[in-house]
Amino acid sequence: SDDRIIWIVDGERYLAIDDRDVPTPADWVFNKSPFFIILNLAVGGNWPGPPDETTVFPQTMLVDYVRVYQGNQ
Known part of the structure; x- marks a missing residue:
């Protein structure tokens, strides 16, 4: 569905x-206008926290494909 x-x-x-x-219906923007999908590999941040000595580098992200379905399901 659109929601x-x-x-x-x-x-x-x-x-x-x-x-x-x-929080409010106005915050749900995905049924109002087109939007883009961003695939991002981030290390650190608020969760799980900044990298430390246990963090494995280099990091990689392998994506075979992204499929988008639209419509009532």
Whole structure:
């Protein structure tokens, strides 16, 4: 539906959010205009925290493909 986004990784449902998961309906912008998908490999940040001596480098992200479904499901 227009009010839900589901992420599936390796055939397993990883995350789902919908318009009820945002503070106000106006914050749900995904059914109002086109948007872009950004695939980002970030190291550090608020979660899980800054890199330390246990952090493995170099980091890599391998993406075979991204499939987008649109419509009522």
